[in-house]
Amino acid sequence: MIMSLSNNKIKYIRSLKDKKFRNEHNTFVAEGTKLVFDLINSCECQLIVALPEIINIYPEINSMSKEVIIASPNEIKKATFLKTPPTIIAVFYQKKSNINKDDLKNKLSLVLDGVQDPGNMGTIIRIADWFGIEHVFCSEDCADVYNPKTVQATMGSIARVSVVYTDLKKLLEELSDIPVYGTLLNGNNIYDEKLTENGLVIMGSEGKGISADIINYIDNKLYIPEYPLGVRSSESLNVAVATSIICSEFRRRSLSK
Incomplete structure (x- = not known):
């Protein structure tokens, strides 16, 4: 577990607003506890960024992603796409749908x-x-x-x-x-x-x-x-x-x- 969200990680998350980079990395961003936990069982998670209190409430988060970062409110504010910063941001790999x-x-x-x-x-x-x-x-x-x-x-x-x-x-x-x-x-x-x-x-x-x-x-x-x-x-x-x-x-x- 990492204790601070680096500028490089912030830039990476922000880059996923652009379809070009989403396709390049085959990833996308989800924000907010409900959305992240809805997706966690259906999409492979690459990165979770959360406030300390969220990690304390949901310690299982540590095993849900390849990388977990505890961030400050200011760091999350820099990374979010929302007007009101969430308590958790996650980067997931895009799903591949197989249709019969x-x-x-x-x-x-x-x-x-x-x-x-x-x-x-x-x-x-x-x-x-x-x-x-x-x-x-x-x-x-x-x-x-x-x-x-x-x-x-x-x-x-x-x-x-x-x-x-x-x-x-x-x-x-x-x-x-x-x-x-x-x-x-x-x-x-x-x-x-x-x-x-x-x-x-x-x-x-x-x-x-x-x-x-x-x-x-x-x-x-x-x-x-x-x-x-x-x-x-x-x-x-x-x-x-x-x-x-x-x-x-x-x-x-x-x-x-």
């Missing part, structure tokens, strides 16, 4: 097409976790799941949800025997449509929605109606909010059967 595509045929999965905002990305992963959705597939231009803002927004759900970046067209072609749903302004009222317990649900980007070449793969176009019906209020729903409504309706239908 045959297994997907009996499950509901999310497909994200160009979701740009790290906060939205993290919230969607948290929503997937809440509704028991194990897999989230992302286009290559989606926000990085290991962006510090995304990691924090997942509130630990990144430990339980598999997030895979892939060529969506290729994925949808390979899974052509699975129902594909998509949310569109010209879709059919979701509350009137038949929904299956399995399938792929595509959510589009914040500004452009689902891209034209991906729309072609959608079997069932869904729309979340405004209220009162036919009276348009806001232009659209936030993608994370829309994802939550869609997932809730799919699960409600499966529970009522």
Whole structure:
């Protein structure tokens, strides 16, 4: 155990704000007791930096990481990405997800097409976790799941949800025997449509929605109606909010059967 956080270690932690360095080191940062302990059993831990009182409360921390450093509040303040410095910061190795595509045929999965905002990305992963959705597939231009803002927004759900970046067209072609749903302004009222317990649900980007070449793969176009019906209020729903409504309706239908 090391008793002080060096400037080099602070620079290393801070560098992981940049995707280039996260990929170079194959690591990412998590901050806060709940998030760190949620991840500790699913991701290999490279480094833990904590205040002395945290080490005293959780002595098992000493065996959870390759390196443990006891830091001062000022040292943690220099290393953190948060406005309010946490009591613990950890660096984890990125997870490698192995997907059995045959297994997907009996499950509901999310497909994200160009979701740009790290906060939205993290919230969607948290929503997937809440509704028991194990897999989230992302286009290559989606926000990085290991962006510090995304990691924090997942509130630990990144430990339980598999997030895979892939060529969506290729994925949808390979899974052509699975129902594909998509949310569109010209879709059919979701509350009137038949929904299956399995399938792929595509959510589009914040500004452009689902891209034209991906729309072609959608079997069932869904729309979340405004209220009162036919009276348009806001232009659209936030993608994370829309994802939550869609997932809730799919699960409600499966529970009522």
